[in-house]
Amino acid sequence: MSAALLVVGSIALDSVATPFGNTADAPGGSAVFFSAAGAILHAPVQVVGVVGADYPLDALKALEARGVDLAGVEQMPGESFRWKAKYSYDLSSRETLETRLGVFAQFRPKLPPKFRDARYLFLGNIDPELQLCVLDQVKDPALVACDTMNYWIHSKRDLLLELLRHIDILMVNDSEARELSGDWNIYRAAHWILARGPKLTVIKQGEHGALLVHPDSVFKVPAYPLQEVFDPTGAGDAFAGGFMAHLASTGDLSPSSLRRAMVYGAALGSFAVEAFGVQGLAVVTAADVRARVRAFKELVRFEVEADPP
């Protein structure tokens, strides 16, 4: 059995309005998008999270059918986590209209024994207290990556800084990196983060792609050119799922492999935004992903001529 990839994050019911349509109580959340993307490339993907009594468990069964291990998903009495948002006409910004934590407010993750052997760990965007709690229960992870958001940056800054000391990769979007570091220059912000623990910073830039920042180098992957984008929700988590699943499936943490993982992440992010909710990922195969990775190669391909004599 190959090395397990574990994710902890939200399992939500999303109600999202875009110029192209709406969803109401559609399955979503960081753990769902991450595992839907990751399962295309790697098994097992183990999920830790919580749902309320009202959650449509069929939606999770679809993930299970694709090799996602839901043994770490608890069902608790009460309401599921709900998120409601509205995107601008050009999808470049969104307004959160409502966040109801529901059962997530009481959730204290307890990993099934077999999950404690996971080698690849993604701490999705939840309370850093819960992220630390999960990290503590995994015995010997080979790689730990972590996401967060502005809400935690402001409300739990000290815990977040504590968490940074124990992870390998912080993976945030550009505005989060700027808020966390207090520096508007994205490269200085990334280095500020590196100075606080992580070996690598990944900066997600939405329609502009993503950066992998190492103390001595920068790698940039653009976003895939899409003439039709329907719903950006979950793109960042699908990115993380593709990134981590590529690393888990190869067991290769070399600099070359990390760069390639960024491209796998960008490919999964691009599939995620081409449909509403997680459904865009349901029909994607590993061969589709590899074809898109090759398309990224063509997107940035150029040859440098020899120096003049």
Place this chain on the structure above:
Amino acid sequence: MSAALLVVGSIALDSVATPFGNTADAPGGSAVFFSAAGAILHAPVQVVGVVGADYPLDALKALEARGVDLAGVEQMPGESFRWKAKYSYDLSSRETLETRLGVFAQFRPKLPPKFRDARYLFLGNIDPELQLCVLDQVKDPALVACDTMNYWIHSKRDLLLELLRHIDILMVNDSEARELSGDWNIYRAAHWILARGPKLTVIKQGEHGALLVHPDSVFKVPAYPLQEVFDPTGAGDAFAGGFMAHLASTGDLSPSSLRRAMVYGAALGSFAVEAFGVQGLAVVTAADVRARVRAFKELVRFEVEADPP
């Protein structure tokens, strides 16, 4: 003598405030940034433009010393073109505080006879009427690229659309492409432009690099990672100068060469923003540019593994 590269554009006195300092009546304008960048890679760069009686001609002499041919620069009685702007704290936006056309309002370009043989032509951001007037005077250009701005998109839309029918490349920033096409999706906007004449659309995206859009392909060059940016003024024109000068110096208009020209453009743009005004470009050598082009190669380098058996 190698093929001449001709630019028409503004020769301005810029007063720019950034969080790092201010300039007052500093030499600038599209033709100045373009030729300062282009001259690093190619000679001759021929400039068509106008200055008032008050222009510090010494500043232009510095360009002349670097191989820029100013035979097409007229000096007229009256005030030089002046532009005053203030950047936001993170340099991501700027407010134009004042634009005084001065002698530019009366300017009717008349090319010196030798300029009419130019093979590479860049129509910098000025009134499309003047751009058409210059285009008409060049006998047999191999490549014509053109910039514009929101002001002309709104005030002279018909003339601009007429111009599009006669050029090879429209080179605009993302907001301009969106305003011109009425489409917020940047790839659809680029194709909207392609349907109106140009063979290629170049979309400048500031800190996110630039796109080269062809009917059947897209090439992306990121911006060079800079931890210190002092003044974004002129970056787009320096980009254009690097792009066109690479093509003029090689005489190669193949798809590979156009991609490489995008990287030369991005390299020159990055040098332009590292200092105030055009002075950043004054000390840059062709060897510096080639070294930065190689650094771009490393910035986007990744290997795709073979498909699984």
